[in-house]
Amino acid sequence: xSNNPFPLPKEKLLxxxxxxxxxxxxxxxxxxxxxxxxxxxxxxxxxxxxASGTGIMMHLExxxxxxxxxxxxxxxxxxxxxVNGMMAEIYGKVTGSCRGKGGSMHIADLSKGMMxxxxxxxxxxxxxxxxxxxxxxxxxxxxxxxxxxxxxSNQGTVLESMNLAAVWNLPVIFVVENNGYAxxxxxxxxxxxxxxxxxxxxxxxxxxxxxxxDFFAVHEAAGEIIKRAREGGGPAFLxxxxxxxxxxFEGDAQTYRAKGENEENRANKDCIKIFRKRVGGAGxxxxxxxxxIDKAVMHTIEESVQRAKKDPLPSxxxxxxxxxxxx
Amino acid sequence: MARxxxxxxxxxxxxxxxxxxxxxxxxxxxxxxxxxxxxxEEDAWGGVLGVTKGLIGKYGAKRVMxxxxxxxxxxxxxxxxxxxxxxxxxxxxxxxxxxxxxxQIFNQAAKFKYMFGGKAQTPVVIRxxxxxxxxAAAQHSQMLTPLFTHIPGLKVVCxxxxxxxxxxxxxxxxxxxxxxxxxxxxxYTHAVDVPAESYTIPFGEAAISREGKxxxxxxxxxxxxxxxxxxxxLAKEKIDVEVIDLRTLSPIDLDTVIESVEKTGRxxxxxxxxxxxxxxxxxxxxxxxxxxxxxxxxxxxxxxxHTPVPFSPTLExxxxxxxxxxxxxxxxxxx
Numbered sequence: 001x002s003n004n005p006f007p008l009p010k011e012k013l014l015x016x017x018x019x020x021x022x023x024x025x026x027x028x029x030x031x032x033x034x035x036x037x038x039x040x041x042x043x044x045x046x047x048x049x050x051a052s053g054t055g056i057m058m059h060l061e062x063x064x065x066x067x068x069x070x071x072x073x074x075x076x077x078x079x080x081x082x083v084n085g086m087m088a089e090i091y092g093k094v095t096g097s098c099r100g101k102g103g104s105m106h107i108a109d110l111s112k113g114m115m116x117x118x119x120x121x122x123x124x125x126x127x128x129x130x131x132x133x134x135x136x137x138x139x140x141x142x143x144x145x146x147x148x149x150x151x152x153s154n155q156g157t158v159l160e161s162m163n164l165a166a167v168w169n170l171p172v173i174f175v176v177e178n179n180g181y182a183x184x185x186x187x188x189x190x191x192x193x194x195x196x197x198x199x200x201x202x203x204x205x206x207x208x209x210x211x212x213x214d215f216f217a218v219h220e221a222a223g224e225i226i227k228r229a230r231e232g233g234g235p236a237f238l239x240x241x242x243x244x245x246x247x248x249f250e251g252d253a254q255t256y257r258a259k260g261e262n263e264e265n266r267a268n269k270d271c272i273k274i275f276r277k278r279v280g281g282a283g284x285x286x287x288x289x290x291x292x293i294d295k296a297v298m299h300t301i302e303e304s305v306q307r308a309k310k311d312p313l314p315s316x317x318x319x320x321x322x323x324x325x326x327x
Numbered sequence: 328m329a330r331x332x333x334x335x336x337x338x339x340x341x342x343x344x345x346x347x348x349x350x351x352x353x354x355x356x357x358x359x360x361x362x363x364x365x366x367x368e369e370d371a372w373g374g375v376l377g378v379t380k381g382l383i384g385k386y387g388a389k390r391v392m393x394x395x396x397x398x399x400x401x402x403x404x405x406x407x408x409x410x411x412x413x414x415x416x417x418x419x420x421x422x423x424x425x426x427x428x429x430x431q432i433f434n435q436a437a438k439f440k441y442m443f444g445g446k447a448q449t450p451v452v453i454r455x456x457x458x459x460x461x462x463a464a465a466q467h468s469q470m471l472t473p474l475f476t477h478i479p480g481l482k483v484v485c486x487x488x489x490x491x492x493x494x495x496x497x498x499x500x501x502x503x504x505x506x507x508x509x510x511x512x513x514x515y516t517h518a519v520d521v522p523a524e525s526y527t528i529p530f531g532e533a534a535i536s537r538e539g540k541x542x543x544x545x546x547x548x549x550x551x552x553x554x555x556x557x558x559x560x561l562a563k564e565k566i567d568v569e570v571i572d573l574r575t576l577s578p579i580d581l582d583t584v585i586e587s588v589e590k591t592g593r594x595x596x597x598x599x600x601x602x603x604x605x606x607x608x609x610x611x612x613x614x615x616x617x618x619x620x621x622x623x624x625x626x627x628x629x630x631x632x633h634t635p636v637p638f639s640p641t642l643e644x645x646x647x648x649x650x651x652x653x654x655x656x657x658x659x660x661x662x
Contacts, residue, residue: 065411067407096444097443097444098442098443098444098446099444099445100444101441101442101443101444102442102443102444106442106443108439108442108443108446108447109446110410110443110446110447111446115407115410115411116439116442116443118435119434120430120434120435123403123430123431123434123435125400125403126399126400126401126402126403126404126406126407126431127403127404127406127407127410127431127435128407129400129401129403129404129407130403130404130405130406130407130408130409130410130411130413130415131407131408131410131411133404133407133408133413134407134408134411134412134413135411137353137389137408137413138412144407156399157399157400157403157430157431160395160397160399160400161399161400161403161404163395163397163400164394164395164397164400164401164404167395168392321445322440322441322444322445323440323441323479323480324440324480324482324504325440325448325502325503325504326502326503326504327530327531327578
């Protein structure tokens with residue numbers, strides 16, 4: 001075994017790989033299960049984008065809060081939300097993270113600092129300003145991270161929140177997960193500026209763009225701006241350029257993509273392959289160790305699906321509970 | 328000894344008492360102190376009509392936060408902070424401005440608890456001005472209470488006087504659900520006896536503002552006063568009217584309404600809002616469903632017309648339901 005050339009100890013590299021692989025297999029399995037017709041509603045898969053959520057979340061604790069998007073499964077897993085609870089939620093079961101009342105687009109676990117996936121694009125940005133305000137008010141050193149795609153980057157909520165976070169000097173990181181598509185519409189069409197760094201600068205916020213398929217690039221950039229925010233340095237903007245392996249939602253025929261685009265992404269822009277090649281190539285984690293994790297992850301996912309399928313549906317009384325604290 | 332306080336001062340006192348009692352209570356809004364970052368006085372305005380005047384001097388800018396003119400961002404931040412353990416009271420200057428931040432209210436704050444399976448609570452209060460009579464025209468004068476009342480997860484409060492405003496606002500701040508606190512701008516200077524100490528008024532308890540046997544008027548906010556005026560007129564005609572002030576629209580105290588209608592057999596629902604899907608139409612529908620047999624005549628609604636609020640004083644005075652119109656509706660139920 002050679003020396004570890006990476007900025008993370010081996011156990012952290014194993015943890016990062018496990019998280020990314022768990023997200024990937026969770027999403028790949030949902031792709032299969034959704035096609036069978038067993039999953040109600042919409043699902044938006046995060047496969048291909050794992051290095052972003054994982055690279056950022058490696059710096060966070062439970063007191064740090066994130067606001068996620070409609071494409072939230074990866075953020076949940078990276079933030080430590082229970083995989084069985086998530087799977088059951090997606091199947092609409094009472095054992096789900098939200099007792100089957102939220103579904104894929106609303107998985108939340110406030111005890112883990114996960115303030116919810118969100119069905120409204122850009123809606124998490126104001127909320128995370130509030131979470132960061134609460135941390136700042138208490139002086140607990142917590143930071144807030146709001147994720148949004150290149151599509152939602154055009155929402156007024158995001159832009160207003162960037163100004164508010166700058167004005168109030170809040171510990172907020174604005175993360176645009178730029179996979180090139182707002183649903184089906186290209187970023188080249190829908191975002192007027194060439195660089196998000198320029199847009200952030202317009203709000204007086206420092207910005208950085210990284211290759212979101214490179215876990216280490218995300219991890220390093222996120223580490224610096226999160227540390228700065230924790231120390232009272234204020235908000236920052238992070239652009240992770242990445243690829244989305246699947247469509248906007250499951251069932252999307254993706255006819256807007258160029259021929260061969262998905263194949264090219266899978267072959268050359270797979271953040272997990274890239275991670276494995278680098279870390280494996282440096283001899284820090286062996287093939288056998290990777291395979292052991294892969295096997296354990298497959299088992300975790302298989303078990304979560306089997307449990308979710310068997311778990312009970314919510315009873316009729318659940319319809320009317322959890323709406324007011326008291327009425 | 329009577330201690331006469333305006334509704335504006337009663338609201339200020341409620342905020343003051345709760346901020347003193349609970350360090351997690353913060354207030355924010357546009358010009359809520361006023362003059363932030365400017366060279367002149369801190370606390371220049373204390374809110375656009377001075378409701379929050381003096382609070383920054385007592386609690387500082389950390390707890391009395393002027394915001395940029397960005398309703399989506401700061402109303403959302405208040406909601407997010409509430410989900411993270413603070414008790415923010417956010418002022419949405421005119422509730423008409425909900426149009427630019429409604430997502431944060433109805434898709435976020437209202438739904439967290441249910442959507443997250445009961446694992447979140449959002450103790451945020453959004454207070455703002457409602458109602459006409461200020462010659463403030465179509466975008467600063469609306470009675471939007473029905474829109475908020477329609478949304479499950481929100482509680483909606485609209486006091487008619489200073490005493491209720493103080494008790495209901497303290498209750499709103501302590502409540503663990505999001506509360507929309509509607510302040511009628513034409514009642515800010517209306518003054519009644521208000522005790523100095525802290526007290527709460529429970530949600531879902533209507534007040535009987537005037538007891539009577541012949542007909543029931545159900546209303547809230549400024550219209551309570553118009554209804555009482557109508558009742559005075561009608562008393563001279565030997566029509567003995569009961570006036571019910573709902574005080575909170577969600578939850579709504581239907582028991583008190585139904586009990587009254589079962590006694591009088593006649594109902595006039597009065598609402599400053601537009602007529603379709605209004606509080607008035609909701610009250611009438613509920614009474615018809617639950618107390619149809621007690622009715623001696625068809626119920627009547629007195630509301631604003633189905634138009635935007637006009638500017639010209641002549642037109643606005645026609646727009647807002649008058650005591651005369653309410654009295655005429657009651658006479659109609661007596662035939």
